[in-house]
Amino acid sequence: MIIFDKKLYVSLTCQKTSHNFTKIAFKPLHTNLFNIVLLSIFLTIGSGKLYSQEIKNKKKPLATVKQTDKPATAVTDTIKLDTVRPKKTFLDGKVKYRAKDYAKIDQKKKLITLYNEAELYYKDVELKSGIIVLNYEKDEVYAGRIKDSAGVLSQYPNFKQGSSEVQPDSIRFNFKTKKALIFNSRTEQGEFKIKAAVTKKENDSVYFLKNARFTTAADIDNPEYYFQTSKVKFIPGKKVITGLTNMVIADVPTPLALPFAYFPMSQEKSVSGIIIPSYNDSNTRGFSLQNMGYYFALSENYDLTVLGDYYTNGSYAMRFESAYAKRYKYRGNVNIRFENLINSERGYPDYSKQNIYNIQWSHSRDTKSSPTSSFTASVNMGSSKYFKQSINQANIGSSLNNTLSSSISYSKTFSTIPQARFSLSATHQQNTQTEEIIMTLPTLQASIDRVYPFVGKDGVKKGFIKNINLQYNLSGKNNIKTTDSLFFKPQMFRDAQIGMQHTIPLSTNFKVFKYFSATAATNYQETWVTKTIDKNYNVDQGKVVNTVVDGFDSFRTYNFTSSLGTTIYGTFNFGSDKRIQSIRHVMRPTISYSYTPSFEKYYDNYSVDASGRLTDQYTRFEGGIFGAPGKDNSNIVAFALSNTFEAKVRDRDSTKTEPKKVMLLNNLNFSTNYNFNANGKDVLAWQPLLISGGTQLLQNKMNVNFGATLDPYALDNNNKRIGTYNIDNGGSLFRMTNANLTLNYSFSxxxxxxxxxxxxxxxxxxxxxxxxxxxxxxxxxxxxxxxxxxxxxxxxxxxxxxxxxxxxxxxxxxxxxxxxxxxxxxxxxxxxxxxxxxxxxxxxxxxxxxxxxxxxxxxxxxxxxxxxxxxxxxxxxxxxxxxxxxxxxxxxxxxxxxxxxxxxxxxxxx
Structure with missing residues (x-):
């Protein structure tokens, strides 16, 4: 009999396989009364003594105890407690099993046999196989394959415990010791697929494998390559340690072998390890080992890779690469590259030696981590010839590019009324052809938002007066101009220019005649500098020299601008029955005027010869970090016209009733300006007419851009512009000085x-x-x-x-x-x-x-x-x-x- 739930007794003949989902326990067998009496007789005969007749024991009278006033002495029971511990019942968890054909229970052999698509579940163990035999006396389970109708073994066991999963030919597992013996197991750990002839499961975390192969190929039974070894210690999710290991490619052993091997398999984080180099040879630098190094898994948030190259002629290279990230905070990477390049051999005419380097840093911060501030970095700086001469870069796009640029910035917004903000940044621009470097270390930008002093309590900004607004901007720079050879040397910082500029713009906007938008603005600037120049004629040198004057100085400028613009819509209808139903033309003409007075008061005269003749003027702020005040007043009116053309086209799909919009020209722009202060000689009144445009064709796959410059003035015999219109010189209205057309077409x-x-x-x-x-x-x-x-x-x-x-x-x-x-x-x-x-x-x-x-x-x-x-x-x-x-x-x-x-x-x- 098998007892279910310790209460309900069910005979074997009434048992159903589909109901065996309960805890199993074994108790002494129950029999009828006749068997109990018979068993008692045999037990009595076997344990007692036989006599010829019954001898009665003589009874002795009990001794009387005299009553006293003393308390009675406690009598100690000399019978010892039973030291035999009750036998622990089999399994301490619920067992669930099922089978397609049958589930047979052999009480005599203590076996439960499941056949065909058998399944067994116990705690974290899941076992599926063709046949499963459970020995509940030895606490063991066996699983194996069965033959199908064609006599082919099928239904391989699938043993899963926790996160570990094995697909062997057969398996024996002990529920108490947690040990297992697995034959022809197949398992996956990360990217690795492992197959072993015999696997011994020592405990939950250690496996010993014999005659194993492991690979990253998709088919473990027929891989393109694998590593063959006779002994393996396998710790799932952590590491694989092997003995003598040989690499096999296409079932052909290779001479590549190692006396032992270690493969980290941690899924939680990367593991530090050696990076194996590659071998190369060069006609100019000899033999080399490249990309040898070490990977440091420093933490879950950042790592470090150190790589190096070495050439037998003495050349070498070092690279340090690190990536870092913190979820919901920031992420970035840093790359530092240095190369010591030696060409040929010392003593040969083509011998040369140079050091080149490149530093790249990229950093970004999640806006959610700090909504009122931000920090970003994009750095790419180093030797101008790095990408052209590097021995470990074949970056064609970078080598053909002539500019390296960097920017590091921090900004902060203050929740004040009006709102204030500031930013601190460092920039870097490097021309790889001229090797000229321009840096700002740092640049300070601060501003206070627009203030509308004439807005009423209702907050409505309407009209000329109520739209008047002003704000304050501050810009400070430490500008450095240097070259590759002087980069980060003392002279680089001695030549730095420091300045600050305060700007207060005052502006307004309003409507004119309902359809025109007008703006008017004036701008006041005050500029502070720490260096100026002084020009004088040097008798010894026989020329005019510039002398740098250190000390605080300043100048103030102002200007006035205004503009008037509108939008004009025009539609040309061709009829709804036409392929092109209509064309829409949008024009945005703008006319603007700007005036800047002369600031000649900041200009001085200087002599240009030994006699002291004064023939020229200069300003001491010449070449300043924020420019210099203008000597002549500027009185310019500018004209601009932008156009877009769009068509409505009947769709080829007859089921669609609405026409589709097709962009004919994304933009067609015209611009020029006229200078009222032109003298007709050095300064001509009209500037060339600039034309630019662009569109997309072939379902927006082809980008077309074009441009042209039209000059209204003629050339003299020396090909110099003169103040005579080209049409008055026997030519056309405009003279095309340059034009360009670019097409980009990507399709796939x-x-x-x-x-x-x-x-x-x-x-x-x-x-x-x-x-x-x-x-x-x-x-x-x-x-x-x-x-x-x-x-x-x-x-x-x-x-x-x-x-x-x-x-x-x-x-x-x-x-x-x-x-x-x-x-x-x-x-x-x-x-x-x-x-x-x-x-x-x-x-x-x-x-x-x-x-x-x-x-x-x-x-x-x-x-x-x-x-x-x-x-x-x-x-x-x-x-x-x-x-x-x-x-x-x-x-x-x-x-x-x-x-x-x-x-x-x-x-x-x-």
Whole structure:
């Protein structure tokens, strides 16, 4: 009998398999009265003594005890307590099991057998298999496969305890000791898939494996590669420690072997470890070990990677990379690169030595962490020639860019009335061609919001008077202008310019004749500086020299501006039955006037020869950090007209009743100005007419931008502008001095292209791949396959039944120049980049172009990549120009085994 819930007795014949969901306990068997009497007789005979006759014991009278007044002595019971502990019942939790065919209970052998799609649940243990045998006397369970109708073994066991899961051929598990013996187990831990002939589960956290293989391939039974070892200690979620380990590729053992191996498998955070270098050779620097280093998992919030290169001719490079983040607070990364480059050998004529470096820092703060303040940083500074000469960067977009820029800023807003705010920032601009560096360390900006002094209690701002407003702005700078060679040297700081400017703008806006918007403003500025100049003729040098004068000085300026503008709408209707039903034209004309008086009082005369002849004027604020006051008054009126053209077109889909809007021209702008103080010689009244425009064509896939400059004045015989109109000189109304046209066309049949070339974008370059994809040789695993996941469907058979995925970017640029009667095409080039999925596993791409003026091929790059399932192979080749190079890489996709790779590349021609 089996007792359920310790109360209900159910015979075996009445038991149902679907109801065995209760706690099991075993008690002594119950039998009928006859068996009890019979058993008592045999027990009495076996334990007693036999006599020929019954002998009665003689009874002795009990001794009388005399009563006394003393208390009676307590009698101690000499019978000892039973020291035999009751047997603990089997299992201390609920067991739930089921089977498709049957659940058989053998009470004699203490077995429960579950057959076909058997399932057993006990505490955190889940077991599914073809057959499950539970021995409740030994507290063990066995699970294995069964044969199907074709005689093939199927229904592999699936054993799950907590977060660990195993799929073996068979398994034996003890519920009390928690030990298990597993045959041909298959398990996954993170990216690793492990298969072992025999696995011994020592406890909840330690496994010992014999004849094991582990891999990151999708198919553990038929992997592309695996590591074979005879002994393994496996701690789930933490680490794998092996004995002699051999790498096997396509079932062929390789000579790659290690006496022992350690694989961290922590899922909570990264683990520190060595980064294995790659080997290369160079014609100019000798043999090298590249990208060797160490990764420090310092904490959950930040890490550090230290990488280095070494060449046998003495060249070396160091890189420090760190990423940090704190949820809902901030995130960023820091990259510091230094290279000591030696070309050739000492004593040879082509020997050279130089140090180059690059520092990059990016930081952003979550706006929710502090709504009233912010801190951001975007730093990219270093040697001007770093991206052109680096031995570990093939960043074409960055090497062609001529500007490096940085900005670090902190801002704070104060909840006052009126609201006040200030910001403190440091900026950096570097021209990599001239090696000139301009920095502000720091820049202070402060302001108080607009104040409307004439607004009534109702707060309505309407009319000329009530819209009058003023505010206060403060700007302070410490400006430094230096070069690469003087960067962060004492002279750099000695030449710094310090100044501060106070600005109080007063403005208003109002309506004129209902349809015109008018503005009027005046602006007062006061500028403070700490350095001025003094010009004098130096007799010894025979020229005019500038002498820097240290000390506080200031000047004050003011100006007046006004503008009048409106918006004009025009619609041309062609009829609802036409393909183009109407065209809408929106014009926004604006006329503005500005006047700045002469501040000649800040100007002085200086002599230009030994006789002391005064022929020129200067201001001591010349070259100042905030400029200088103007000597001549400015009296200018400016004209501007912007246009947009939009059409309503009947949709090709006949089910749609509403026409769709199509933008014909996003913008068409005209602008010029007239100077009333022009003298007709040095200063001409009319400025050239500037025309610019742009639109999008082909379903917004093609961007078209154009521009032109039209000069109304003629040229003399020396090609110098003169105060004679071109039409009066026998020419046309305007003389086109330059024009440009650019086309950008991106189209694809596989959706939106991902942004590429992040490094190039940080340097102000392009995000597309017209200049090729950047190859950061410190991380050669960057690939188009990096974010793709493998799937099990057979894409090969379906691939050629569909369109081949591809994308293309096309750019065309045309420039015309006629500033001094050149009348020539100064620029005419086309660039194209194409990427294509040649097969589901092969990707190819090319970036190239042609310059029709220089008659030569522009930068060209060929790209090929092969998805080798758990491996990746890539080859990039730039065959032309000073950046000609090639790079080949093959390695494992998994980040855990990223050091298992082979990388070979040519030496950059730098």
């Amino acid at each position: 049949n596989k959706g939106t292209k991902d942004d590429k070339n992040v490094q190039s974008q940080r340097n102000g370059g392009r995000k597309d791949d017209l200049f090729g994809t950047n190859t950061d040789l410190t991380d050669p695993r960057n690939s188009q396959f990096a974010n793709e996941k493998d799937d099990d469907k057979d894409v090969i058979s379906e691939f050629f039944k569909s369109k081949i995925p591809w994308d293309m970017t096309l750019a065309y640029s045309l420039t015309y120049t006629n500033l001094q009667r050149e009348n020539k095409i100064s620029g005419n080039s086309v660039m194209v980049s194409v990427n294509m999925d040649i097969t589901p596993k092969w990707k190819g791409g090319v970036s190239t172009g042609y310059d029709f003026v220089q008659k030569g091929v522009t930068f060209t790059q060929f790209r090929f990549e092969r998805d080798l399932l758990s491996w990746r192979m890539a080859f990039n080749w730039s065959p032309l120009g000073p950046n000609a190079n090639w790079n080949f890489f093959i390695g494992i996709k998994s980040g855990m085994l990223s050091d298992i790779k082979w990388n070979k590349r040519s030496t950059l021609n730098r």
